[in-house]
Amino acid sequence: MTPGLQIQLICVVTAAACALVGAFLVLRRNALLSDAISHAVLPGIALAFFATGDLASPLLLVGAALTGVVTVALIEALSRTRLVKQDAAIGLVFPALFSIGVILISLVASDVHLDADAVLLGDPAFAWIERLEIGGRDLGPRALWLMGGVLTLCALFVGVFYKELKLTTFDGALAAALGFAPVALHYALMALVSVVAVGAFDVVGSVLVVALMIAPPAAAWLLTNRLEWLIGLSVALGAASALGGYWVARWLDASIAGAMAGVSGLVFALAFALAPERGLLAQALRRRRQRATFAERMLLVHLLHHENTPEAERECRVSHLEDHLRWDHARALLAVRTAEREGAVTRAGDRLALTVSGRERAQRAMVE
Numbered sequence: 450m451t452p453g454l455q456i457q458l459i460c461v462v463t464a465a466a467c468a469l470v471g472a473f474l475v476l477r478r479n480a481l482l483s484d485a486i487s488h489a490v491l492p493g494i495a496l497a498f499f500a501t502g503d504l505a506s507p508l509l510l511v512g513a514a515l516t517g518v519v520t521v522a523l524i525e526a527l528s529r530t531r532l533v534k535q536d537a538a539i540g541l542v543f544p545a546l547f548s549i550g551v552i553l554i555s556l557v558a559s560d561v562h563l564d565a566d567a568v569l570l571g572d573p574a575f576a577w578i579e580r581l582e583i584g585g586r587d588l589g590p591r592a593l594w595l596m597g598g599v600l601t602l603c604a605l606f607v608g609v610f611y612k613e614l615k616l617t618t619f620d621g622a623l624a625a626a627l628g629f630a631p632v633a634l635h636y637a638l639m640a641l642v643s644v645v646a647v648g649a650f651d652v653v654g655s656v657l658v659v660a661l662m663i664a665p666p667a668a669a670w671l672l673t674n675r676l677e678w679l680i681g682l683s684v685a686l687g688a689a690s691a692l693g694g695y696w697v698a699r700w701l702d703a704s705i706a707g708a709m710a711g712v713s714g715l716v717f718a719l720a721f722a723l724a725p726e727r728g729l730l731a732q733a734l735r736r737r738r739q740r741a742t743f744a745e746r747m748l749l750v751h752l753l754h755h756e757n758t759p760e761a762e763r764e765c766r767v768s769h770l771e772d773h774l775r776w777d778h779a780r781a782l783l784a785v786r787t788a789e790r791e792g793a794v795t796r797a798g799d800r801l802a803l804t805v806s807g808r809e810r811a812q813r814a815m816v817e
Contacts, residue, residue, distance in 0.1 A: 450589070455577040459593045460691035460709060463573075463652040464661050466600040468687030469607065470642050471662030472680050475670055476618050481536060482521060483662045485543035486639065487646040489520040491550025494647060499553075510644050517643025518636050520546060573652045573695075573705040592652060599648040606641055607680065610634065615676055653706040660710035661687055668720035671727045686716055744784035747774060749793055749811035752803050766799045 474483050493516025497509045520542060527538035576592040588594065607614065617624040617631040624631045642662075649658045669682035693716075694709030701708070722729050751774065755764035763769055770781040785801065788794040793807030803811065 452577055455590050455593065456573050456705070457692060457695050459576050459590060459596060459652055460573050460695055460705065461688045462593060462596040462600050463649050464665070464687035464691035464709065464713075465684045466596055466603050466645050467649060467658060467661035468665040468683040469600070469603045469680065470638070470645050471687075472666040472669065472683040473614060473618060473638060474642065475663060475666040476676075476679070480663050480667075481539050482524070482639065483642060483646075484659045485524065485539045486517045486520055486642050487658050487662075489543040489546035489550075490514075490516045490643050490647055491547055492516060492553060493550075493643075494650075495550050495553040510647055513647035514640040514643045516546070517646070518640050520643075521636065521639045572654075573709075576652050596648050596652070599645055603641060603645065606637070610637075614638070618676075653709060657706050657710040660713050661690070664710075664713035664717040665690060668717040671720045671724040687713070690716055740780075741783050741787045744776070744780055745787040745791065745793065746810075746814045748784040748788055748801075749803065749807055750814055752794065752801055753808060753811035753815070756803060756808075762800075765801045767796070767801060768799055 471483060474480055490513040493512035493514075494509050497506065497512030500512075501508050523542045524535065524538045527533055527541065528535045533541070577590040579591045581588045581591045581594050613624070613629050613634055616627070616629060617634050621631045645662075646658050649661070653661060665686035666679070666683040668686050669679045672682055673679050690713035691709050693712040694707075695705055697703070697712060698705040698708035720728065723731075725731055748770070751770070752765055755761050758764075764773060767781060767785055770776055770784070771778060774781075776784070785794070785796065788807065789796060791807075793804055793810055795802050795804060
């Protein structure tokens with residue numbers, strides 16, 4: 450397997466794991482927590498390294514997970530005081546913990562490969578170099594095995610607790626009433642987010658991991674209303690962002706992690722603009738249709754009100770609508786064309802007349 454293919458696999462697996470846990474953060478409106486956790490777990494990593502002296506030790510993941518849970522607990526404890534809001538609590542807790550981690554690394558671990566730049570930025574181009582060897586046999590990149598294990602853990606967690614996650618995400622009060630322990634599940638999810646963040650450090654770093662956790666699920670949320678589809682789309686868009694970022698980075702000779710985050714942002718921007726129901730374009734078209742429908746109703750009521758009256762010859766003309774209804778020329782034409790398309794009016798030159806269906810619709814509009 451070529452180094453390029455190994456790097457792509459590492460990127461895809463990492464992005465998929467980030468997007469999988471990120472889907473529930475987006476649904477729970479806890480996106481800011483991903484940023485807090487991805488930074489605040491640093492002291493947990495540093496302390497676990499001091500205890501083991503081994504960067505490959507699984508205790509680093511355990512320390513990070515515990516620190517992530519502590520982070521969330523501190524944020525929620527501050528929020529419950531009602532002296533500060535949740536976003537302010539996040540801004541107080543995670544910089545404090547992150548700065549402690551940076552100080553610990555710079556003071557004690559400056560002579561090993563646990564520097565702040567590596568943790569902050571990561572680099573997939575070098576993630577494939579460190580190998581996993583068992584019995585003298587090269588089994589592939591250590592990062593691929595690590596993130597593959599993390600992705601498997603995430604998938605098992607979501608699969609086993611899918612019903613509970615679904616219920617606690619959308620109705621925490623009902624989940625508590627049914628005995629599903631939403632608080633425990635919440636902290637378990639936050640611990641899993643911490644594990645994913647730490648596993649992704651070597652690939653994208655703690656800064657860009659937030660983009661992979663949030664952008665693909667946010668794009669998926671714009672594209673579907675079904676939870677199972679949202680989870681699948683999140684993972685698929687995350688994987689696509691990883692592959693796209695890799696090839697963009699090769700084309701530009703730029704940072705792979707940065708390109709992955711950039712492509713994930715581009716994917717979200719496209720969904721934000723073009724999503725069938727929630728995108729900006731769809732909303733603009735929907736507002737245009739609503740304006741056209743409302744203008745058509747006003748036109749039909751106006752024509753019905755003046756039908757068979759002495760003023761009909763003057764009031765039922767297109768040119769008069771702008772003066773009587775205070776419409777500009779474009780809105781008047783939009784109303785007339787909509788009514789004609791719906792078969793509600795007929796037009797002879799500048800003169801408008803209701804059809805049978807148009808008269809019925811106008812009568813219904815007056816009583817609604």
